[in-house]
Amino acid sequence: MDVVLPCLDEAEALPWVLQRIPSGWRAIVVDNGSTDGSADIARSLGAHVVHEPRRGFGAACHAGLTAATADVVCFCDCDASLDPALLPAVAGPVLDGSGDLVLGRRRPVTRRAWPMHARLANLELARLIHRRTGLRLHDLGPMRAARREPLLALNLTDRRSGYPLQMLVRAADAGWQVKETDVPYRPRTGRSKVTGTWRGTWHAVRDMRAVLAERPAADQTHPHTARGAGR
Structure with a gap:
């Protein structure tokens, strides 16, 4: 199993995160231009390090996917807000065939884990996702x-910030079985580059609205048609 960890200045969180990766x-x-030595720390702790010079969350995620x-590939934030030790529970439905895309629904353990403006943005996003895809989801699920x-x-x-949503929307358009499973959500280590501020949240919502405006593509692949070759 591969776990993609987009990383921008997460030196403080990396040791805990990498320690929690399942055996x-x-x-x-995926180092996205860190200046705090994150790449060297990750490499010293045994991670495979990919450098993505083009700044953007989606750029980092996709570089990890192509590497x-x-x-089965999992994605997880690299800021210690989500516990990678829970990834087997998220990947389980994909492995047993009961789900094609599984999202970890964040359940904050404290109020400060998820700022109010970010929660409100998430609620609005869930409403827009339902209107666009018919899926009734509670969270975009950065662990997936x-x-x-x-x-x-x-x-x-x-x-950019719309990458996780574009994955979800295109998966829904292709007829994938999308599921949610609860995961604890803790206060992140360090300052958020996106949801830590109203400005960052607004830019993320703007990127995601552009994704929701996309028309369904006709040539997307259902997982069951491409399942055998990668094993």
Whole structure:
């Protein structure tokens, strides 16, 4: 199993995050221009490090996806807000065939884990997702799992904050079975680059509205049609 960890100045969080990666799974840390030595720390802790010079959350995620080789790929934030030790529960439905894309629904353990403006933005996003796709979801789910080859076949193009949403929308358009499973959400280590401020949240919502305005593509692949080759 490969775990993609987009990383921008997460030196403080990396040791805990990498320590919690399940045994036998490969951590792919995608350094997105860190200046705090994150890449060197990740490498010293045994992670496979990929450098993505183009700044953007989606750019980092997609660089990790293209570097992955496992049949199933997981994504997880690298700020210690989510526990990678829970990834087997998220990936389980993908492995047993009961889900194609599984999202970790964040359940904050304290009020400060999820600022109010970010929660409100998430509620609005869930409403817009339902209107666009028919899916009744509670969270965009930064911790997630799916099969690698079908993910690549979605031809994701967003390289900013809209990447996770574009993955979800295109998966829904392709008829994927999308599921949620609860995961604890803790206060992140360090300052958030997106949801830590109203400005960052607004830019993320703007990127996501552009994704929701996309028309469904006709050539997307269902995971069951591409499942055998990557094993």
